[in-house]
Amino acid sequence: MIKIALIGNPNSGKTTLFNGLTGANQFVxxxxxxxxxxxxxxxxxxxxxxxxxxxxxxxxxxxxxLEEEISSRFVIDGKMDLIINIVDASNLExxxxxxxxxxxxxxxxxxxxxCMDIVQKKLEQINIEELSxxxxxxxxxxxxxxxxxxxxxxxxxxxxxxxxQEHHIRYSSAAETSIAAFAELLRDRFLAIRFFEDxxxxxxxxxxxxxxxxxxxxxxxxxxxxxxxDFDMVLPNSRYDEILAVCGRVLTxxxxxxxxxxxxxxRIMTHKWLGxxxxxxxxxxxxxxxxGPIGTWITDWFVxxxxxxxxxxxxxxxxxxxxxxxxxxxxxxxxxxxAAVIGFLPQLAILFLFMxxxxxxxxxxxxxxxxxxxxxxxxxxxxxxxxxxxxxGCSVPAMAATRTLDKDEDRKITTMVIPFMSxxxxxxxxxxxxxxxxxxxxxxxxxxxxxxxIIVALLSAIAFKKTILxxxxxxxxxxxxxxxVPTLKNTFLHTWERVKGFLLKAGTIxxxxxxxxxxxxxxxxVDGTFRLLQDEEIxxxxxxxxxxxxxxxxxxxxxxxxxxxxxxxxxxxxxESVVGTLGILYGVAGNAVENGSLLYEPIRAAFTGxxxxxxxxxxxxxxxxIAAIAAMKKEFNSWKWLLFTxxxxxxxxxxxxxxxxxxxxxxxxxxxxxxxxIAAAAIVYSSIRKFIVRRGAICDSCSSCTVxxxxxxxxxxxxxxxxxxxxxKDIDQD
Amino acid sequence: MTLKDILxxxxxxxxxxxxxxxxxxxxxxxxxxxxxxxxxxxxxLGDPMEIxxxxxxxxxxKAEARMIEVERLEDQKQ
Numbered sequence: 001m002i003k004i005a006l007i008g009n010p011n012s013g014k015t016t017l018f019n020g021l022t023g024a025n026q027f028v029x030x031x032x033x034x035x036x037x038x039x040x041x042x043x044x045x046x047x048x049x050x051x052x053x054x055x056x057x058x059x060x061x062x063x064x065x066l067e068e069e070i071s072s073r074f075v076i077d078g079k080m081d082l083i084i085n086i087v088d089a090s091n092l093e094x095x096x097x098x099x100x101x102x103x104x105x106x107x108x109x110x111x112x113x114x115c116m117d118i119v120q121k122k123l124e125q126i127n128i129e130e131l132s133x134x135x136x137x138x139x140x141x142x143x144x145x146x147x148x149x150x151x152x153x154x155x156x157x158x159x160x161x162x163x164x165q166e167h168h169i170r171y172s173s174a175a176e177t178s179i180a181a182f183a184e185l186l187r188d189r190f191l192a193i194r195f196f197e198d199x200x201x202x203x204x205x206x207x208x209x210x211x212x213x214x215x216x217x218x219x220x221x222x223x224x225x226x227x228x229x230d231f232d233m234v235l236p237n238s239r240y241d242e243i244l245a246v247c248g249r250v251l252t253x254x255x256x257x258x259x260x261x262x263x264x265x266x267r268i269m270t271h272k273w274l275g276x277x278x279x280x281x282x283x284x285x286x287x288x289x290x291x292g293p294i295g296t297w298i299t300d301w302f303v304x305x306x307x308x309x310x311x312x313x314x315x316x317x318x319x320x321x322x323x324x325x326x327x328x329x330x331x332x333x334x335x336x337x338x339a340a341v342i343g344f345l346p347q348l349a350i351l352f353l354f355m356x357x358x359x360x361x362x363x364x365x366x367x368x369x370x371x372x373x374x375x376x377x378x379x380x381x382x383x384x385x386x387x388x389x390x391x392x393g394c395s396v397p398a399m400a401a402t403r404t405l406d407k408d409e410d411r412k413i414t415t416m417v418i419p420f421m422s423x424x425x426x427x428x429x430x431x432x433x434x435x436x437x438x439x440x441x442x443x444x445x446x447x448x449x450x451x452x453x454i455i456v457a458l459l460s461a462i463a464f465k466k467t468i469l470x471x472x473x474x475x476x477x478x479x480x481x482x483x484x485v486p487t488l489k490n491t492f493l494h495t496w497e498r499v500k501g502f503l504l505k506a507g508t509i510x511x512x513x514x515x516x517x518x519x520x521x522x523x524x525x526v527d528g529t530f531r532l533l534q535d536e537e538i539x540x541x542x543x544x545x546x547x548x549x550x551x552x553x554x555x556x557x558x559x560x561x562x563x564x565x566x567x568x569x570x571x572x573x574x575x576e577s578v579v580g581t582l583g584i585l586y587g588v589a590g591n592a593v594e595n596g597s598l599l600y601e602p603i604r605a606a607f608t609g610x611x612x613x614x615x616x617x618x619x620x621x622x623x624x625x626i627a628a629i630a631a632m633k634k635e636f637n638s639w640k641w642l643l644f645t646x647x648x649x650x651x652x653x654x655x656x657x658x659x660x661x662x663x664x665x666x667x668x669x670x671x672x673x674x675x676x677x678i679a680a681a682a683i684v685y686s687s688i689r690k691f692i693v694r695r696g697a698i699c700d701s702c703s704s705c706t707v708x709x710x711x712x713x714x715x716x717x718x719x720x721x722x723x724x725x726x727x728x729k730d731i732d733q734d
Numbered sequence: 735m736t737l738k739d740i741l742x743x744x745x746x747x748x749x750x751x752x753x754x755x756x757x758x759x760x761x762x763x764x765x766x767x768x769x770x771x772x773x774x775x776x777x778x779l780g781d782p783m784e785i786x787x788x789x790x791x792x793x794x795x796k797a798e799a800r801m802i803e804v805e806r807l808e809d810q811k812q
Contacts, residue, residue, distance in 0.1 A: 060762035093788040094764050197758075233751070236761045240769075240788075263793075276780035369793050373779040376795075382782075475756050476782060477763065477798065480791040 002158070004043070005703070007102065008086030009095050011056030011481045013114045013144040015039075017086060018054040020150040037667060048158035053080065061092070061101045062198050076194060076202065081107045082162050084153075087125055089141070089243040090118040090482065092251060095453045096243045097236075103135065103169045105190040108162035112153055113469060117354065118482065122260070125252040134246045136168055145487060163564045172238035179235075185216055195220075196235055235360060238296060250663060262362075262482045269366050279370050282363070283389055290350040291395060296348045310335045321680065325522075325532045333518030334511065338373075347424075349499050351390060351397045355492035360486035365478060372476050378458040379465035383475050384414045388457065391421030392450075395628035399635050400498055405680065409469045413461050415635045416645045420457035422450050425575035429619045432579050433612045436600040445613065448677075451619050455681045456652060457623060501634070513626045517573050538584055541658040543569060558611035558661035568618065574625045610664030614657040617677075659734035726733075735806060737799035740773045746804040753795070753801040760798065764788040773806065800804075 006014045022041030026078040039054040055071040063069045074080065085102055102109050109133075119126060140156055142149030170176060175196075182192035186203075194202045199220075200213065208216070221652060224231035268274055289295060317327045323685040355389060358364050364386065372382025383405045391398035398418045405411040422430075430449050434442035522533050524541035532540055539562075547566035554565050563585035570577040577601070582588075586602035607615065623629070623646045633642050740746045748769045757765050764787050765771070772786040782795045 059759070062758050062762060091790045094790055097762065097764065230751070232758070232768060233761060237766045237768075240764060241768055270775065270777065272775070272778055365793075368783060369777050369781070369784065373777060373781045475759075477756055477759055477792070477794045479763075480793055482783065562770070614742070 002050050002081040003053060003079070003084045004084055005053045005055055005080040006086060007055055007071060007075065007098070007113075008057060009059055009088060009091075009098060011479070012057065012086045012095065014057060014086050014090040015054055015653050016144040017084075017142070017150065018052060019113070019493070020144055020147055021052050043154065043157075045154050045158050049290070050157070056100065060098060061194065063725050064347070075107065076100065078107055078188075082157075083107055084112050084157075085109050086112045088111045088115050090115045090122065090124075092126070093240075093243055093247055096246065097239060099135065100169055100243065101193075103137070103167045104193045106167065107204045107267050108165040108607060109137045109167075110153075110157065110160065111137055112144075112149075113139055113141045115144045116141045116142050123253075127250040127252070131250045133245070134249065137165065145484075145490075147316070148724050154503075156411065171235065171241070171242065174227065175235045175238040178226075180214070181219050181223055185219060193235070195532070197232075219227065252481070253480075257475070259483070261482075265483050266480070269363065275370050280368055280472065282358075282367075283386075286351070286354045286358075287389075287393065287442070290347050291708060295347045295350055298350070299343065302338075302346045303343050306339050310339055328522055328532055329515070329518060332522060333515050336514075336515070336518070338511070345499070345503075348394065348397050349495065351393060352400075352495045352498040353491065355386075355390075355397070355401055355490045356498075357384070357486050360484065360490055360494070362481045363484045365480050368478060369478075369480065369558070376476070379462050380414065380461050381407075382408050383478075387418060388421055391423060394423050394425070395419050396631045398627070399631040400501070401636060407475070411470055412636065412641065413464045415632055416464060416648070417457040417460045419628055419632075419649055420451040420453045420460065420621060422620055423624075424621055425574070425625065428576065428579045429571075430616055432582075432599050433603060433616050435597065436603040437607060437609050438569040445616070448614055450682075452656075452677060453620050456656065459681065459684060460648075460652070490671065497679065498670050514573065517570070519541075521570065536584060536587075538566070538581070539563070556609075556661070557657035558614035558665070560606045560611055564606070564615060568615075568622070571619060572623065572625060574627070575619065579618060582633060608665065610661050612662060614661035617660050618653050618657040621649065621656055623649045624651075735789050735802050735804055737771065737773075737802040738783075740771075740804060742773050742775045745772050745807040747762050747768060747807055748753050748802060751801070752803060752805040756798060760794070760802075763792060764804065765792075770807070788805060 006717055007408070008014050014245060018039065018041065021043050041052050041054075043050045043052050053074075055066060055074055058068045058071045060705055061072040061075060063072045075083070082489075085099050087099060099109070100109065113126070114129065115133075116126075116368070126141075128139050128141055138160065140149060140153045140155065143533065144150065171179070179189065179192050179196060182195050183189050186192050186195060190412055191203065191206075195216065200216065203216075227234055269278060271278075314331050358367070364383075367386060368382035370382070371385040375382055375384055384402075387396075387398045387401040387405075390401050395418050399419070400416050402411045402414045402418070426449075427446075430446040434445040438445040520543040521538055521541045523530065524533055524537070524544060526533065526537065526540050538544060544562065547569060548562040550569075551559065551562050551565050554568075559565050559568070563582065566585060567578045567581040570581045582601055582603075586599065586606075588598045603612065624632075629646065632645060633639075636642050636645075643653050648689055656677070659680060735746075737746065737748075746784065748765060748767055748771060750767065752766065769787060774781065774784040774786055774791065776783050779795075782793045783799055784791060784793045786792075
């Protein structure tokens with residue numbers, strides 16, 4: 001079976017075409033190794049069969065991020081028999097840049113010219129035959145979103161004898177001389193061009209000998225001295241010149257530039273004054289719909305439905321007369337746990353739905369554009385704002401949303417700090433404790449938790465960037481795509497895919513975890529015999545034993561008794577259960593979750609103000625629930641990173657709670673501890689700032705760079721001097 | 735004069751690119767010598783900036799724009 005790879009710029013409609021090509025036969029599989037998914041599916045047409053591979057979008061074969069590298073590696077290693085290069089016809093000039101790079105290789109290429117509808121709307125015309133002649137490869141016009149031309153493309157592919165294709169792209173004589181010089185050493189034109197553009201990095205898999213490497217570097221040096229222009233500009237310049245010439249021949253613009261719809265919408269959406277309030281309003285709306293009255297209403301009904309369903313199962317289990325531990329496993333372990341997690345589903349689905357709409361419409365890029373300046377201060381790129389905001393609702397969809405970030409490292413940092421944002425499940429904990437102990441200042445205490453979470457998240461982001469994830473650049477250079485009306489089908493596909501991911505997780509990793517926790521909390525020694533426990537006996541359970549055993553560890557951070565410890569431990573299943581467990585352990589009659597004030601008395605008896613505040617802080621910052629950990633595992637795709645993050649969050653939570661409790665119990669409690677927290681944060685922040693200023697950004701200096709010897713980039717220091725000189729001259733002239 | 739100094743709705747032509755960070759990406763995105771650029775606007779917080787280059791909208795930070803040497807073009811329109 002032949003392998004066909006879909007390659008094109010981000011946002012050029014690859015995935016839509018992928019769905020169109022593979023249709024109902026679609027087999028979507030996640031490929032291991034990297035966070036962003038590569039999909040593969042089957043195309044069947046009569047007796048023609050092909051494997052279609054959807055790769056991450058790239059602008060160029062020279063890549064800056066890990067997931068882009070998947071695509072370019074795929075091409076450079078020639079892992080496919082044919083490339084379908086999707087070219088956005090409404091943006092021909094830049095899209096053809098990648099096409100030209102693809103045509104440097106020997107891999108047969110078929111061009112799918114997408115978005116023909118937009119071209120027509122813009123009153124432009126593209127001469128398809130002429131384009132095909134100029135590039136030397138077949139060009140098939142399609143409108144993937146409306147499925148136009150996809151059928152023709154498939155029919156063409158089935159009949160096309162691509163083995164005969166030859167590419168004959170040639171560049172300016174200056175560029176060609178250098179390519180020839182490299183090709184002489186590498187004996188391959190494509191590799192020579194890649195080396196010209198990307199340097200030795202690209203040749204690593206070839207395992208060249210030291211001498212060959214030295215010879216290549218010497219040739220590179222010689223060639224680069226021959227050119228007046230910056231050497232790394234020679235080939236791109238010539239390529240764009242070629243493209244411009246082709247565009248001039250094939251593209252007819254009818255009359256003057258029309259003001260596009262995108263431009264009209266952006267006049268409002270990214271307006272100097274309106275941009276920010278509109279952004280805030282949109283974010284508020286998404287939150288309001290998901291977590292406000294409507295979302296809660298849907299959730300309530302949903303939960304009622306689940307409860308009804310589970311009560312049926314409970315009855316069924318009871319009627320079967322199974323052994324008590326089996327029925328407990330089924331009702332309390334499996335379904336109790338699942339109910340806690342699936343209860344989130346409606347709100348998650350609403351969030352996913354709106355995220356898809358924002359993404360598909362093109363507004364997400366505008367949001368990043370608007371927020372970039374704010375987040376840059378903390379070493380994050382503008383795109384990190386939305387995942388972090390979703391984190392206030394729930395970490396699970398927030399982590400899924402990090403996929404919109406460009407760089408793997410930036411995505412890691414964002415994922416690592418999301419749990420610090422105070423999610424909805426943590427709110428009842430604050431409510432109960434603040435209500436019990438802080439009286440008039442309870443709102444302030446709750447609010448301060450949210451602030452504490454944000455501060456810790458931002459400080460952690462800086463710390464990660466400066467230590468373990470130095471390559472995270474939080475770079476920002478981004479295309480603003482044209483606005484598009486999201487199609488119903490795509491929006492639901494997106495939403496469904498994410499919901500499905502969540503359900504699968506709930507059904508696998510989470511199920512195992514629930515069973516373990518169920519075992520720990522429903523089994524224990526009572527009067528010397530090991531047996532199944534009733535709900536109210538949780539104190540005697542293995543978890544209770546663990547809680548008592550761990551109490552000395554938690555005492556320094558203000559946990560008053562083993563009940564608090566056990567409650568916190570159950571919080572790892574779902575933070576909601578902290579309050580419920582406390583209720584059971586303190587022997588509160590009635591449902592502590594639904595009526596928090598029942599817990600006020602026992603909490604007042606057990607906790608001091610400082611202890612309660614430390615408990616709240618620990619609940620906020622400590623390792624998130626299992627659902628979030630599972631989501632994190634999915635995003636990292638690495639146990640190492642997962643364990644590191646979990647450990648990091650535990651340590652941070654412990655240290656912060658320790659500081660709050662120790663300082664808070666010195667003097668007049670709460671006020672002092674809050675003040676201390678803020679002061680400590682300010683001190684750490686200012687010292688980290690100094691550190692940043694001294695160290696400078698990643699590629700701003702060669703002095704500490706390990707690859708400086710192989711780096712052919714001009715030195716930034718030289719540029720800075722030149723620019724400064726020019727600016728001084730400009731000012732003089734003015 | 736650098737790209738950073740060009741005001742919204744002004745055109746300019748790129749003379750030289752001194753950007754170090756992201757250099758390759760900036761060139762690949764079509765910002766090469768002699769390319770014409772129209773500055774569209776600044777983000778509401780004053781940074782990054784939005785430009786029109788080769789018929790599409792690109793946004794980049796002023797830090798990078800400061801390292802792109804340009805010459806201002808007189809307005810043909812308006």
